[in-house]
Amino acid sequence: MVAEKMKEHGEARERKQNREHERERKQTREWISETARDRTRETVRAHLAAWWETNARDLPWRFGRTTPWGVLVSEVMSQQTQMSRVVPYWTAWMAAWPDAAALAAASTAEVITAWGKLGYPRRALRLQECARVVATECHDELPTTYDGLTALPGIGDYTASAVMSFAYGKRVPVIDTNIRRVLSRVFLGKESMGGAASREERDLADRVLPEDPERSVVWNQSVMELGAVICTAKKPVCEHCPVSGECRFLAAGRPGLGERRTRPRQRFQGTDRQVRGLVLNALRAKPAGRQVIARDEIEALWKDRVQLDACIASLDEDGLIDMLPDGSLRLPA
Numbered sequence: 001m002v003a004e005k006m007k008e009h010g011e012a013r014e015r016k017q018n019r020e021h022e023r024e025r026k027q028t029r030e031w032i033s034e035t036a037r038d039r040t041r042e043t044v045r046a047h048l049a050a051w052w053e054t055n056a057r058d059l060p061w062r063f064g065r066t067t068p069w070g071v072l073v074s075e076v077m078s079q080q081t082q083m084s085r086v087v088p089y090w091t092a093w094m095a096a097w098p099d100a101a102a103l104a105a106a107s108t109a110e111v112i113t114a115w116g117k118l119g120y121p122r123r124a125l126r127l128q129e130c131a132r133v134v135a136t137e138c139h140d141e142l143p144t145t146y147d148g149l150t151a152l153p154g155i156g157d158y159t160a161s162a163v164m165s166f167a168y169g170k171r172v173p174v175i176d177t178n179i180r181r182v183l184s185r186v187f188l189g190k191e192s193m194g195g196a197a198s199r200e201e202r203d204l205a206d207r208v209l210p211e212d213p214e215r216s217v218v219w220n221q222s223v224m225e226l227g228a229v230i231c232t233a234k235k236p237v238c239e240h241c242p243v244s245g246e247c248r249f250l251a252a253g254r255p256g257l258g259e260r261r262t263r264p265r266q267r268f269q270g271t272d273r274q275v276r277g278l279v280l281n282a283l284r285a286k287p288a289g290r291q292v293i294a295r296d297e298i299e300a301l302w303k304d305r306v307q308l309d310a311c312i313a314s315l316d317e318d319g320l321i322d323m324l325p326d327g328s329l330r331l332p333a
Helices: 002-055 068-078 083-096 100-105 108-115 122-137 146-150 157-167 177-188 199-208 213-229 272-284 295-299 305-317
Strands: none
Touching (some): 002 177, 002 199, 068 083, 068 122, 068 157, 083 108, 100 122, 108 272, 177 199, 177 213, 272 295
């Protein structure tokens, strides 16, 4: 009996020791893994910072050459629009309206005309609405806090974070499509599937962001730049990537390259977007102060009268045009 109890106690001690040893081994593995991750992060940061120093595109709103308002304008214009298209519009826009007060005083017709072919013209109206609030309620000074920025009309998480980082030098994770794609590929080894940013992607963006504010700004800019010119969605130029040696996606054979969430891509030809664009372009082409088109000119723009009328109604609802009693259209005053 005594021998059996001693045997049971011995076996219990052995099991306890085995559990403790396994716990220690697990902690050691986690420590080694975390150390390796830290090393990878630092290597990626160093390589990207060096690449940014010599390869960053010389865009006019970068490197401290514009005001926080200029940074905000560039970010609003750049949403869903290629940088190469934005530069001439931003330059002309800032020459005409260098601050919020100047934009607030412009006519709606001038603003819509200056927006040109940047796409999604409601952004122009929201930007002017934002300018009016900044001019009247913020003494023409852009707020310097995230909460203050997101309280402005049309300013969401991404734009506010970008201004906080790029204009004010604060340590804030900036999360856009390019940044999500790069971080997911390099550190997770998988494709970012688009849609809203997942909790995993947001946590990753915060974990890899350098603690030093100055380094965090360079990090945000360089990751975004890499996603725009090297680590592109469909045809990444991995042979020229400064972090290819640390990229888990490349090491895994680039699984699922270019995959997106299963949502059909809308064609442009024949869509309401095309029809709305035709109407606005016809109005913009008119001389300043006489931006009115008669009904017969409007009907000549598009054969499908039902679709044309629906698009005109939507433009009117969005505040992008005025409908006159005789059926003609004009840009808002």
